Structures are given as C-alpha cells and as structure tokens.
Amino acid sequence: xxxxxxxxxxxxxxxxxxxxxxxxYSDRGSQSFFWYRQYSGKSPELIMSIYSxxxxxxxxxxxQLNKASQYVSLLIRDSQPSDSATYxxxxxxxxxxxxxxxxxxxxxxxxx
Amino acid sequence: EPEVTQTPSHQVTQMGQEVxxxxxxxSNHLYFYWYRQILxxxxxxxxxxxxxxxxxKSEIFDDQFSVERPDGSNFxxxxxxxxxxxxxxxxxxxxxxxxxxxxxxxxxxxxxx
Numbered sequence: 348x349x350x351x352x353x354x355x356x357x358x359x360x361x362x363x364x365x366x367x368x369x370x371x372y373s374d375r376g377s378q379s380f381f382w383y384r385q386y387s388g389k390s391p392e393l394i395m396s397i398y399s400x401x402x403x404x405x406x407x408x409x410x411q412l413n414k415a416s417q418y419v420s421l422l423i424r425d426s427q428p429s430d431s432a433t434y435x436x437x438x439x440x441x442x443x444x445x446x447x448x449x450x451x452x453x454x455x456x457x458x459x
Numbered sequence: 460e461p462e463v464t465q466t467p468s469h470q471v472t473q474m475g476q477e478v479x480x481x482x483x484x485x486s487n488h489l490y491f492y493w494y495r496q497i498l499x500x501x502x503x504x505x506x507x508x509x510x511x512x513x514x515x516k517s518e519i520f521d522d523q524f525s526v527e528r529p530d531g532s533n534f535x536x537x538x539x540x541x542x543x544x545x546x547x548x549x550x551x552x553x554x555x556x557x558x559x560x561x562x563x564x565x566x567x568x569x570x571x572x
Contacts, residue, residue, distance in 0.1 A: 379558045390550050390563040391502060398558070435502065445490060445557035446504040446515055 349374040351438050353450035362459045366423040370436030370450055373417065379439035380412055382421045384432045385452065391435055395421065426457045461485045463564035465551050471570045472541055480536045480567045482551030491534045492552040492561060493526065495519070502550070508534065541571045 350373045360366045368382075379398055383391035395410040397403045397419065403410045409422040419438075423430055433452040440448055464483045472478050484491050493505040506516045508526055525537045534553075538545055548568050552561040 381560065383563075390548075390566045393560055393562065396560050437502075439558055445507055445554070446492070446517070447494075447502075447561060448504070449502040451501050 349438075349440055349448055351436055351448050351450040353434075353436050353453050355451055356454040357456050358453055359456045359458060360426050362426060362428060362457055364426050364457075366426045366430070366455055366457070368421040368423075368434050368436075368453050368455065370419045370421075371417055372419070372436075372438045372448075374438065374440055374448075375414075375417065377438045377440055380410070380419045381437040381439070381447070382408075382410060382419075383435040383437060383449075384430075385435055386432050391437075391449075394434070423455075426455075428457050428459045431455055431457045461487075463551055463553055463562055465549075465564040465567050467567060468565065469568045469570070471572065474543060474571055475540050478538050478541055478569065480538075480549050480551075480569070482534045482536070482564055483532050484534055484551065484553030485562060486532070488553035488555050488562075490514075490554045490557060490561075491526075491528070492554075493536045494550045494552060494563075495547040496550065496566075497547045505536070505549075538569075541569075543571050545569060546571045 382394040397410040397412045407424045411420045435452045436450040437447040491508045496502045507514045548566045550566045551564040554561045
C-alpha cells in the first residue's frame, strides 16, 4: 500500500513567523507532488505543485522536493492567521495512473 | 476563473436508497475524478474517468458505485443502495492531463440515515 505521511500537528506558529510542513512518501515512482490547503468543511484548494527536485517559490510559499529522500516540504513565510488550516500533501502515483494519494494533513495554527 | 461545481451541496438519504451526485468539471479538462472524505479522515480516491471510460478505481469503488458522463458537461457519481458508512464528503475533481493539477469542487456532503 502506497503511503503519504504527514505529522498531524497541530503546528502552532506566531504571526509573521515561518511555518514548515513536511511530508514523506513511499512510492519511488511518484512524479507529481501537490500541497493543498483545506479549511474545515471545505474542499482542498491548491497551494503549490512541484515536479522536479529542488525549490519552487510562489509568493510566501516555497515547496521543496527531494526525490532521493522521498521528501516534500512546504514553507510559509510571514504566516498570517488566515493561513490557519489543514495542509494536505498529495502525491500522484504515476505508475498506477493518475490518482492522488493524500496524507492525513497537518493542522497549522497561526496565532496573532 | 473556471471552477468545478457540484450539486447538491448536501444530500440526506435513507439507507438503501439510490443517490446521484452531480459535477460540472472545468470545461477544457479531460480527466475527471471522484474522491471522498469521511469526517476526520483522509481524502480517498474513488475513481478516475477519461474518454468516457473508467481509467482507474479503488477498492472502495465496488459494484454499488457507478460513474457516467451523460452529456458534454456533467459527470455523475451514483450510489445504488446507500449504506451508513457511505456518509462522507464527496469531491469531484478535474485536470487537463494525468500529471497536471487536479482542481476540486466544493463537495457534496452525503448523510445516510
């Protein structure tokens, strides 16, 4: 069974700080990696996608991918109370088609 | 900005009844998906659909489930005889390609009594 693992949290950071969210995955054949944000009772909303090793930056968000270590991370700079949500790591299991396998999510709380 | 839409937002049904959940994917997307999320649990893949065929399905997607694209815009999920354990949020998603981002609709909350 292919797995995506995340620390469930909650991760608490003060407003303006950097939040660091981590994810590991078991399938070495995975090709596409996504971070979604989910507010309570709402649907997953895309934050970042990353396909190649290294860093990818978009505004206050930076995704990092290390395929050798099977590790994906998301950094949120200048965290805001509105960033408080559950962050879902999702991996596209290319070998088996195009389904996304989700981690259980990390709850982030940004305190003002 | 184009978005995935789903109806209804909330469906309440009696155990054993049939339900149909509806989705309108983003218009230029070719791949369609259904996921579900039981309260407090992970988002789980149910089925993917491309070129009017199921391309992949999970163990959850048994004979009680079916999907259909009845016209050029709608994508439906039917549960033939609902069970209590089918109570969950059901999300429709669509993407342009197999590796591209999947965009999720707002979900249908299904409550089976």
